[in-house]
Amino acid sequence: MTGALAAGWLLAAGTAALPAGVYLAGVRIRADGGRTWPPGRTASWLLGCLLVGAALAPPLEAAATRAPGHMVQHLLLGAAAPLALVLGAPVTLLLGTLGPTARRPVAAVLHARALRVLAHPATGAVLAVGGLYLLYLTPLYALSTRSGPVHALVHGHLLAAGSLFAWAVAGPDPAPRRPGTGVRVAVVVAAGGAHAVLAQLLYARAGELPPGAGLTAGEVQAAAQVMYHGGHLVDLALVTALFAARYRRRWRSASRRDVRGRRGSEAVARAG
Amino acid sequence: MAGARGGYPQGVTAAVPPVLPRRAARRRSLLTGAMLGVAVMAAADVVVFHLLLGWHHFYDRSTTSVGLLSDGLLQTGYLVLLVAGAFRLADARRAGTLARRSAVAGFVTGLGAFQLFDGLVDHKLLRLHQVRYGVELLPYDVAWIGASLLLLVTGVGLTLATRAEGREEG
Numbered sequence: 001m002t003g004a005l006a007a008g009w010l011l012a013a014g015t016a017a018l019p020a021g022v023y024l025a026g027v028r029i030r031a032d033g034g035r036t037w038p039p040g041r042t043a044s045w046l047l048g049c050l051l052v053g054a055a056l057a058p059p060l061e062a063a064a065t066r067a068p069g070h071m072v073q074h075l076l077l078g079a080a081a082p083l084a085l086v087l088g089a090p091v092t093l094l095l096g097t098l099g100p101t102a103r104r105p106v107a108a109v110l111h112a113r114a115l116r117v118l119a120h121p122a123t124g125a126v127l128a129v130g131g132l133y134l135l136y137l138t139p140l141y142a143l144s145t146r147s148g149p150v151h152a153l154v155h156g157h158l159l160a161a162g163s164l165f166a167w168a169v170a171g172p173d174p175a176p177r178r179p180g181t182g183v184r185v186a187v188v189v190a191a192g193g194a195h196a197v198l199a200q201l202l203y204a205r206a207g208e209l210p211p212g213a214g215l216t217a218g219e220v221q222a223a224a225q226v227m228y229h230g231g232h233l234v235d236l237a238l239v240t241a242l243f244a245a246r247y248r249r250r251w252r253s254a255s256r257r258d259v260r261g262r263r264g265s266e267a268v269a270r271a272g
Numbered sequence: 273m274a275g276a277r278g279g280y281p282q283g284v285t286a287a288v289p290p291v292l293p294r295r296a297a298r299r300r301s302l303l304t305g306a307m308l309g310v311a312v313m314a315a316a317d318v319v320v321f322h323l324l325l326g327w328h329h330f331y332d333r334s335t336t337s338v339g340l341l342s343d344g345l346l347q348t349g350y351l352v353l354l355v356a357g358a359f360r361l362a363d364a365r366r367a368g369t370l371a372r373r374s375a376v377a378g379f380v381t382g383l384g385a386f387q388l389f390d391g392l393v394d395h396k397l398l399r400l401h402q403v404r405y406g407v408e409l410l411p412y413d414v415a416w417i418g419a420s421l422l423l424l425v426t427g428v429g430l431t432l433a434t435r436a437e438g439r440e441e442g
Contacts (some may be wrong), residue, residue: 130401185352192348193341200340229318236351251366 008058016053020046023090026097037093041172045088051081052159065145065222067215071230077130077155079234082162083170087241091173110176119175121184124165125191131161134199135210142212165191170241181246185239192235199228297364298371298438302431304360305375309382309427311354314347316392343394371437373430381427387420 023045027037054060054123055076061272063069091110109115117123135154144150167173169184178184202209203224206217292407364370391413395402402409 162295176347185356189348189352192351193345196344196347197341200344232318232347232351235348236355239355243355245361247362250363 005058008056008061012057015024015056016049019052019085022183023088023093026093030093035096041093044084044260045090048081048084048086048088051076051084052125055081056155067219068226071223071226074132074158075226075230075234078132078158078162079166079231082159083166083234083237083241086163086166086171086173089172092219094099110174116176118164119168119178121165121168121179121187123196124161124168125187127161128158129191129194129198131157132195136198136202137209137211139210139212141210142214145213166241167239170238172245177189181242183212184242188235188239188242192231195231195235196228199224199231202227292367292369294371295370295438298374298434300360300369301364301371301375301437302378304357304364305378305380305386306382307357307378308361308392309379309380309384310386311350311357312379313383313386314350315354317386318347355366371434373434374437377427377430377434379427380423380430384420384423384427388417388424391417391420396428 005096023042027042030037052228055073060069060073060076064073091106097107137145140150144154168175168178169188203221206220206224209220361370361375364375395413395416402412
C-alpha cells in the first residue's frame with residue numbers, strides 16, 4: 001500500500017470515526033444518567049458517518065475522477081449522508097447531555113436571529129442546489145479537479161448545505177420558527193425540481209458542461225442520469241422522513257388525548 | 273372494517289358521536305386513492321418505460337424549456353403525492369375512517385388520469401419525449417391514450433358505484 005493510499009484511508013476512517021465516537025460518548029453519558037436514547041437515532045447517525053467515510057474513501061475518490069463516480073460521491077456527501085446524520089438528532093442529544101449552564105450558550109445560538117434566516121428551508125435549498133448550479137455551470141468544477149483545497153471545500157460545502165437543508169425540512173432536532181408542512185413540502189418540490197432541471201441541462205449540453213472540465217459527452221450524460229434518478233431517491237427519503245415525523249407526532253398527541261377519555265380520530269379529523 | 277363504516281374509530285360504539293361523517297370520510301378516501309393512483313402510475317412510467325424498456329428518452333432535442341422545468345417540478349411532486357398518500361392511507365386505517373372501496377375507485381381514476389395527462393401534455397404538448405422512438409408513433413399513442421381512457425372510465429364508474437359508502441346510516 002502506497003503512502004498516499006494509506007493516508008487516504010486514514011483520512012476517510014478518521015472523518016467517519018470522530019463524529020461517531022463523540023456521538024456514542026454522548027449516548028453513554030445519557031445512559032449513565034439513567035436516560036435512554038432511541039437506538040434508531042444512534043443507528044442513523046452511525047450510518048451517516050459511514051456514508052461520509054465511504055464517499056471519501058480511496059476507491060470512490062478514484063472513481064470520482066470519472067463523471068458518474070463523481071456524481072455518486074456528490075449524492076452520498078450532499079444528500080444521503082446529511083439526511084442520515086440529521087435523523088440522528090445530534091443537537092437534541094447535545095442539549096440533553098450538557099448541564100444547565102453549559103446548555104445556555106447552545107440555546108443562545110439556537111435562538112439567534114441569524115439562525116432563524118439560516119434555518120428556513122429555502123435558505124438550505126438555495127445553498128445546496130444553488131451550490132450545484134455554481135459548481136457545474138461555472139469553471140468551479142474544473143478548478144476543483146485541479147486544486148486539492150478547492151476539492152475539499154466543495155465537499156465541505158455539499159455536506160454542510162445538505163445537512164442544513166435536511167435539518168430545516170425534516171430534522172427531529174428543534175429549529176427556530178420551522179414553517180409548516182405545506183411550506184416545507186413546497187420548498188422540497190422546488191429544490192428537487194431545480195436539481196432535476198440541472199441534471200437535464202447537463203445532459204442536453206454534455207459537450208460543453210461543466211466548462212473547462214474536458215469531460216466526454218457520454219460521461220457527462222451518464223453522470224446526469226445518476227444525478228437525476230439519484231436525486232429523486234433522496235427526495236423520496238427526505239419527504240418520507242418529513243411525513244413520518246408528522247404522523248408520529250399526530251398519533252402521539254392523539255393517544256395522549258385518549259388517556260383523557262377522548263378519541264384519536266378527532267385529532268385526525270381536525271388535522272386533516 | 274365493521275368499525276370503519278360509520279366513521280367511528282375501531283372499538284368505539286355509537287355512544288360516542290361520529291367524529292368524521294361518512295361523507296367526509298368517503299371523500300377523503302377517494303382523494304387518498306387518487307393521489308396514490310397518480311403517483312404509482314408516474315413511478316411505473318419512470319421505472320418501466322424509462323429505466324427497464326428504455327423506450328422513453330431521458331430528454332429529447334424537441335423538449336421545450338417550459339417542458340423541462342415543469343417535468344422537473346412534476347417528478348418531485350409525484351414523489352410527494354406518493355408519500356403523502358401513503359401516510360393519509362395509514363392515518364385513515366388507524367382512525368378507522370377508510371372507505372376502502374372508494375379508495376380503490378379513486379386509485380383507478382388516478383392511474384387513468386396520470387396516463388392521460390402524460391400522453392397528452394407530456395408527450396404531445398410539452399414534447400418531453402415520445403412513447404417510443406424509431407417506430408411508427410400513431411399506434412403507440414392510440415394504445416397509450418386508449419388505455420388511459422379505459423382506466424379513467426373504469427375509475428369514474430367505480431366512483432359512482434361506491435357512492436353508498438358515503439351515505440349516513442339510518
